[in-house]
Amino acid sequence: MIDDFLAHHLTDVEEAVRQAAAAEITPRFRQLAVDEIVQKTGPHDLVTIADQLAEKHLTGALTALLPGSVVVGEEAVHADPSTYGALAGDAPVWIVDPVDGTRQFVHGDPGFCTLVALARHGELLASWTYAPVLGEMAVAVRGGGAFLDGTRLTAGSPTPGTDLRVAMSHPDYTTPDQKRALLGLDSEGVAARPCGSAGLEYLAIARGALDAVAFSWESAWDHAAGLLLVAEAGGTHATLDGTPFTLPGGNAMPFSAGRDSATVERVLGLLRPGP
Structure with a gap:
């Protein structure tokens, strides 16, 4: 049907x-x-x-x-x-x-x-x-x-040798623990900035104008349309434990979507707590 x-x-x-x-x-x-x-x-x-x-x-x-x-x-x-x-x-x-x-x-x-x-x-x-x-x-x-x-739309892959462009959860919308996780993006080779409209950030990935997002909230209405858009443009996503984002919730946060799997894994590696 x-x-x-x-x-x-x-x-x-x-x-x-x-x-x-x-x-x-x-x-x-x-x-x-x-x-x-x-x-x-x-x-x-x-x-x-x-x-x-x-x-x-x-x-x-x-x-x-x-x-x-x-x-x-x-x-x-x-x-x-x-x-x-x-x-x-x-x-x-x-x-x-x-x-x-x-x-x-x-x-x-x-x-x-x-x-x-x-x-x-x-x-x-x-x-x-x-x-x-x-x-x-x-x-x-x-x-x-x-x-x-x-x-x-074709997301493609980030340009080698350039800073990874990442839009992340705006600090106004994060808990102290989430802020600490997102501080991992303050790393050499990463150009991170607070996100605007989540839907338009996903569109930027799908058109190759942004490399990845790192988000700390899971409201389905913010992510559903964009996650499919990125996937159908050749990109991918994963939550902090490496599993796909699920719409009903209960995801390991933060999570990332990006132009390719290597980009997503790099972002998640920066978000995961150290040993």
């Missing part, structure tokens, strides 16, 4: 993502009122009216396209954490981050995107990464490749 759906409705999903952004996100870009921005768990965890309405829009559109499917969305899970359990269920799951990079969105920075992925039984099947202000749409299908605005 899912294969048939993907064979006939990839562009329908893409259009649903574009419509949600056009209706609820871009009209509010640089137009937000103060009372349309709310702190969820602290000053670095924001939600806006655009996040909420875009997720509601996508939830209706995506479940209509694929009857019997369910949605695990960032804002719905914040309201009811039990809904995250659908990732381990039998129904096809749409994993939605309506505005990935809310901080950028709030500050009028165009570096944000809408992320949608389709999974079943924990397996990623397709993903859509849409940066509406930048005008970029990346689509990946399991076994079918990754494409940016219709052009195939």
